[in-house]
Amino acid sequence: MDLGLADATAVVVGGGRGMGLAAARCLADDGARIALIGRTAAVLDAAADELSGRGSPDAVGLVADTGDDAQVQRAFDQIGRRWGGGLNILINAVGPSVQGTFDDLTDEQWRTAIDEGALGMVRCVRAALPLLRAADWARIVNFAAQSTQRQSPRLAAYTAAKAMVTSVSKNLSLSLASDEILVNVVSPGSIASEALTGWAESVGVDSSDPYALMAAIDEHFGHPAHLPRAGLPDEIGPVVAFLASKRNSYMTGANVNVDGGSDFT
Template sequence: MSNSEEVTATVTRLVELLGGLDILVNNAGIGAVGTVEDNDDDEWRRVLDVNLLGYVRVSRAAIPHLRRSDHAAIVNVASVAATVGLPNRALYSASKAAVVGLTVAMAADHLREGIRVNCVNPGTASTPWVDRLLSAAEDPAKERAALELRQPLGRLVKPEEIARSIAYLASPWSGSTTGTCLYVDGGLSSLRIPN
């Protein structure tokens, strides 16, 4: 993700193997914990290099191939952290907010070329990364319960729910959808349900 030449070579090889390219899903990312004071410049560069510039590099390599597709779609995976203030996630939130901005700008830039660009903003999902964070907590069960309570639905988002949302946005069934962020967050971004 961090080397433009390698990314371009990989995309070119995949297009040759597959005989073309219709869909790109940008779903790489690394986390960061802390306030704006807690991460130094090198950590900011490292996270932005993967979470934002990685998407830029892969998209830049894929777009020439996507232009030849009758159903071209790019789906970027951002996060509810892009638009909801979560404590101790300044760097991560900034990187994902940049993905949202990139998504709508790319949608405007490539609409006339027949490439739709959307993003999915998941809430806290039951993933290995979240499990690693929880295992480092003083009381993992208490921390998991707090994460579940934070989402109005009362549970973590399932990875397959995110995958289905990506599949929908990538499919021709959503042919009139572009420049949109689909929240798959258990209501975190829009609902306020008393506990």
């Protein structure tokens, strides 16, 4: 499907690896110009080189910590100067690293989870808004999590941060409607991201086997899906790309589950 992204401009925060990179690949395949924002230059440069090879003109990686508002603003200022105008797409794919039960979590861990998982997104949207408003059309896609709808005791702070992403995104879909900027959320379920596969290896599970990975998730987190396997990052990318594209012309304020099947909420 032609998503209408030839020469569109896109920023993918957390696009150097995992689900963010999977989304960026889909945008690149359709000819979008892509800037990746993350914290590790080598990872970003490698990803930008890959995207250039897939058809993204002028793909670039920009180092910025989304926990630092000044760094975020500098990155978006660079993007504005580089492309000389508006921004069509902002994708926020960064999530918190904090895990633990309510009884175990410290105040500092709660603050870290909210800052990594939600306030980073807020900073990026705030910095991007002048560029998004200057574009002929604009879309925002934020990553939440299916665990906000099916709770797990071990993901208390993580889920709280992602619930904030969902709430802020819903508010943005309303407040930016007059600008015709569409804002949607994607909620991945058990996806074999780098963080999840790293955890699996640490508990002795073959992370390359999506069926074994789902069995371990069920045992440790109680998050089984209707399908008997974990998902793959490349199964998220096309969904995000559609929501971020001109093909999506009337869908805003939605929370789209990509989770292998769960109860409707």
